[in-house]
Every structure is written in C-alpha cells, then in structure tokens.
Amino acid sequence: MNIENIEAFIYVCQLGSFNKAAEALFLTQPSVTARIQSLEREMNLKLFHRNGKNISLSDKGEHFFPHAQKILQSYQDAKYGMQQVVLPNELNIGSALSISNNVLPTILPEIKSEFNNVRMKIVTGHSKDILNKVINKDVDFGIVRTETHPQVESILLYEDPIHLFVPPGHELLNQSKVTLENVGNQPLIFFDYGSMDWLYIHRLFSNNHITPNIALEVDNMETAKNLLLQGMGISFLPEHCVKKELEKGQLFRVALTPPIKMSINIDLIYLKGRSKSIFINFFKGKFKI
Missing domain, CATH: 1.10.10.10 (Winged helix-like DNA-binding domain superfamily/Winged helix DNA-binding domain)
Known part of the structure; x- marks a missing residue:
C-alpha cells in the first residue's frame, strides 16, 4: 500500500x-x-x-x-x-580501564568502519562508574566486566578466563605441579575489592580452607598487572588484561593442579528502552546473545 x-x-x-x-x-x-x-x-x-x-x-x-x-x-x-x-553525530562509549587498554583497540576499528561519519568519544573508569554513567545517560553504552542493575540490559561480548600469572623466572614455573596451597604461600596481589573477580578468587581460597598471603590489594587490575611486572608478587587476572604481556614473554600463565576454571563476562550494557539503537543492533549482530 x-x-x-x-x-x-x-x-x-x-x-x-x-x-x-x-x-x-x-x-x-x-x-x-x-x-x-x-x-x-x-x-x-x-x-x-x-x-x-x-x-x-x-x-x-x-x-x-x-x-x-x-x-x-x-x-x-x-x-x-x-x-x-x-544519523547520530556522536557516540559516547564508557569503558572499564583495562578493557579500554586491552579490548577496545580491537573493537573500535570495526565500529569506526561501520559508522565512519560518527564522532566517537571514549570515557574510562571503574566498571561501576561506567554503569552509573549509562544510567545517567552520560554515555550511550558501556563495555564493562559484568555489572547488573534493573535499569540496564546487557549483551555478552565474550567470556574472559581468569588465570594465575607470574613474572619471568618465578619459582612456580619450575614446579611440575602447582597446587592452590602452593599459590597461597606466595605473595599475592589482589585487586578491585568487592568486584566479581575479587569474589571469585576469595571464594576459591575459602572453599579450599586456605588463607592466602595477600601482599598487596589495589583498586584496579591495571595496577595489579604493573606490580606483577615489577616482581611484587603473583596475581590472578583476566586473560584480556595480560594479552600483550603474554605475547612479549613479560608474564607467564601457571596451570593449577587440579585445574580450576574461573572466568568473568565482558558485557556491553545499555539503558533499557534503547534496544532499538543501531549501535546495539550492530553488537547483537556480531555476538550471540
């Protein structure tokens, strides 16, 4: 008609x-x-x-x-x-700091290629800060480690495994079998008190009745990684945070016995009611939800 x-x-x-x-x-x-x-x-x-x-x-x-x-x-x-x-003129993206440093550089070129005429602005912060910016409409959407809130919806971008990482030459690299008890005796660098990552790792030790030797506790994983690079301890970190350092041989992954599976989700979050956004549809088309 x-x-x-x-x-x-x-x-x-x-x-x-x-x-x-x-x-x-x-x-x-x-x-x-x-x-x-x-x-x-x-x-x-x-x-x-x-x-x-x-x-x-x-x-x-x-x-x-x-x-x-x-x-x-x-x-x-x-x-x-x-x-x-x-036809938006500008796209404001909120991102957790570690994601901004390690994940966005692989995602942004594809977004920019798809929306070449859109000016993009990146705002970084703690995942909870980005969540608040999404709720307050300060950014169009956020890319964060899993954060839940009744006012937002999310798209799972990918599941990011958490592993134990150590600097070159660390004694754990020479052991044929590394147990959680071995790890608990090492100076550990913990990050982001109260986050899902922090809870996963603490639950791992508490469920096995082990009191970890927490040498340092910092407020973000980038700081934890940099302290790890300086030989200040060892740390459980998400894979995305240390990808470059692994490739350069600056850090090494240590497998535990028995194997322990931990992971966090990297999510795209947006305010409810914005699900018709072309940008949201772009991400839904790229990832299974």
Whole structure:
C-alpha cells in the first residue's frame, strides 16, 4: 500500500477539498486526484462521493479513515525513529580501564568502519562508574566486566578466563605441579575489592580452607598487572588484561593442579528502552546473545 496515497486521502478528509489538499502537499490537484483513485483501485472500493466540486466520505471511506491515520502515524513514527537511530553525530562509549587498554583497540576499528561519519568519544573508569554513567545517560553504552542493575540490559561480548600469572623466572614455573596451597604461600596481589573477580578468587581460597598471603590489594587490575611486572608478587587476572604481556614473554600463565576454571563476562550494557539503537543492533549482530 502506497503511503503517499494514504497521506493524500487523509489530507482530503481533513481539509474537505482536493484543491486544499494539493496546496498543503505542494502538489497539483490532478496529482491528488490520481493518488486517491489509485488507492480506491487498490482497495477496490469508493472512498468518496463526488457531486461536482463537492465531496463527502462514503461509508467505506469513513470506516477506513481512522485506520489510515494509524498507518500514517506508524510510518512517521518509524521514519523519525530511524532517523534518530541511524544519523547520530556522536557516540559516547564508557569503558572499564583495562578493557579500554586491552579490548577496545580491537573493537573500535570495526565500529569506526561501520559508522565512519560518527564522532566517537571514549570515557574510562571503574566498571561501576561506567554503569552509573549509562544510567545517567552520560554515555550511550558501556563495555564493562559484568555489572547488573534493573535499569540496564546487557549483551555478552565474550567470556574472559581468569588465570594465575607470574613474572619471568618465578619459582612456580619450575614446579611440575602447582597446587592452590602452593599459590597461597606466595605473595599475592589482589585487586578491585568487592568486584566479581575479587569474589571469585576469595571464594576459591575459602572453599579450599586456605588463607592466602595477600601482599598487596589495589583498586584496579591495571595496577595489579604493573606490580606483577615489577616482581611484587603473583596475581590472578583476566586473560584480556595480560594479552600483550603474554605475547612479549613479560608474564607467564601457571596451570593449577587440579585445574580450576574461573572466568568473568565482558558485557556491553545499555539503558533499557534503547534496544532499538543501531549501535546495539550492530553488537547483537556480531555476538550471540
């Protein structure tokens, strides 16, 4: 069904004249007449009674009029909504610091390639800070370690394993079998008190009735990694945080016996009600949810 024909029908109904409808639509009167006739042929019914220059709605026309209004309104709402979604000038992304340093450089080129004309602004902070910025609409969406809140929805980007990492030459690298008891005797660097990562690791020790030797506790994993690089201790860290250091041989992964599986989620979070955003749809198309 042609939306221009429906628009012409509504204008004629509201203005009571083909000529007035033509003026309002910046068309000629024959063009409006042709649109009405096309709509009548498509619906196989007469919408107007014509008596010279006077017109009036037929019974079928009166029945169709409110439906035509709804169709046009739905079309205009959808068109406006798509313009708002498709044509933003700026995209504000909130990101946890470690994700900004280690994950965004691999994601941003693809986003920029898809939305080349959109100016992007990156804001970093603690995952909880980014969550608050999403809720307060300071950023369009956030990329964080799992944070839950009734006002936000999330898309799982990927599951990030947590492993034990040590600097080069560490004694644990020479042991054929490393147990959790061995790890508990080493100076440990913990980070981000109260976070899911922190809770996972503490639960790991408490469930095995081991009191870890916590040498240092810092407020973010980037600091923990840098202290680890300086030989200040060993640390359980998410894989994404140490990817570059592993590749360069600056840090090494230590497998535990028995094997222990821990991981965190890297999520894209956004305010509820923004699920129609083209950016959200872009991420939904890239990742399984």
